[in-house]
Amino acid sequence: MCWRQWCALMLLPRLRRDALVLDLCCGTGRLTGALSEANIRVIGLDGSRRMLQHARRNAPGVPLLQADARQFGMRDAFDAVLCTFDSLNHLLNQEDLNSCFRSVSACLRPGGLFFFDLNTDHGYRLRWKGVRKLNFHGRKVWTRYHYHPELRLARFDLRLERFSTGTQAKDELVLWQRCHDTAAVRAGLENAHLSLIDVFGLQDGVVVAGHNADSERLFFLCENASGRLQSPAYLCRADVN
Numbered sequence: 001m002c003w004r005q006w007c008a009l010m011l012l013p014r015l016r017r018d019a020l021v022l023d024l025c026c027g028t029g030r031l032t033g034a035l036s037e038a039n040i041r042v043i044g045l046d047g048s049r050r051m052l053q054h055a056r057r058n059a060p061g062v063p064l065l066q067a068d069a070r071q072f073g074m075r076d077a078f079d080a081v082l083c084t085f086d087s088l089n090h091l092l093n094q095e096d097l098n099s100c101f102r103s104v105s106a107c108l109r110p111g112g113l114f115f116f117d118l119n120t121d122h123g124y125r126l127r128w129k130g131v132r133k134l135n136f137h138g139r140k141v142w143t144r145y146h147y148h149p150e151l152r153l154a155r156f157d158l159r160l161e162r163f164s165t166g167t168q169a170k171d172e173l174v175l176w177q178r179c180h181d182t183a184a185v186r187a188g189l190e191n192a193h194l195s196l197i198d199v200f201g202l203q204d205g206v207v208v209a210g211h212n213a214d215s216e217r218l219f220f221l222c223e224n225a226s227g228r229l230q231s232p233a234y235l236c237r238a239d240v241n
């Protein structure tokens with residue numbers, strides 16, 4: 001079982017039948033689509049219009065919003081917010097992460113669940129290194145992963161060569177990630193009234209309860225402990241679907 005299925009399994013039994021779920025940083029919408037197929041009412045949110053174009057195909061009929069995870073507000077009160085596959089490592093400083101936690105807290109109903117994962121220092125040291133070259137549908141793809149442990153910053157470079165009408169063009173992409181400090185993450189959650197229920201670690205491809213120095217990725221399950229629905233400071237407007 002891939003850890004993405006595991007995370008759905010972890011959350012789904014805790015949700016009531018008509019639960020409303022926000023897939024925060026939904027990307028190409030694979031999890032969004034899977035949740036929708038499982039008859040979960042889900043809304044996808046991502047900052048990238050191109051990602052949302054893929055999500056529209058992978059999650060047909062699901063409402064999709066283009067918004068910034070660092071500060072967003074929803075009209076609906078959600079039973080759960082999911083944020084998977086190191087999306088929150090894309091937020092590059094603690095204040096952005098704290099602001100995201102506050103937005104999540106504001107859109108969760110009291111007792112609502114927040115489930116997210118983060119890459120760890122060990123995970124970056126283990127996996128974020130080296131150059132890979134591959135062929136993708138006849139195109140040459142070059143990738144490089146690099147982690148700077150002192151700065152706790154990771155960089156991913158991708159170069160894609162495409163051939164059209166005899167000319168050769170290159171698409172390039174650079175992505176940065178921050179390895180967030182676990183103690184600061186816990187403090188940010190607490191300040192946003194998100195109380196931690198459990199932490200799980202991914203180790204050698206297996207998700208285990210608790211975590212230790214060998215965890216490549218951490219999963220956090222939290223609950224909105226504010227006891228009342230907060231009014232969001234900001235409301236998302238752009239509805240892509």
Ligand SMILES: C[S@@+](CC[C@H](N)C(=O)[O-])C[C@H]1O[C@@H](n2cnc3c(N)ncnc32)[C@H](O)[C@@H]1O
Nearest residue numbers: 025026027046047048051068069084085087090
């Ligand atoms: C690694 S992908 C994960 C996508 C999806 N959650 C999954 O599990 O496949 C990270 C996603 O986070 C989105 N993202 C990064 N920073 C964001 C921000 N500040 N606001 C909204 N989306 C953001 C990116 O556009 C991208 O789609």
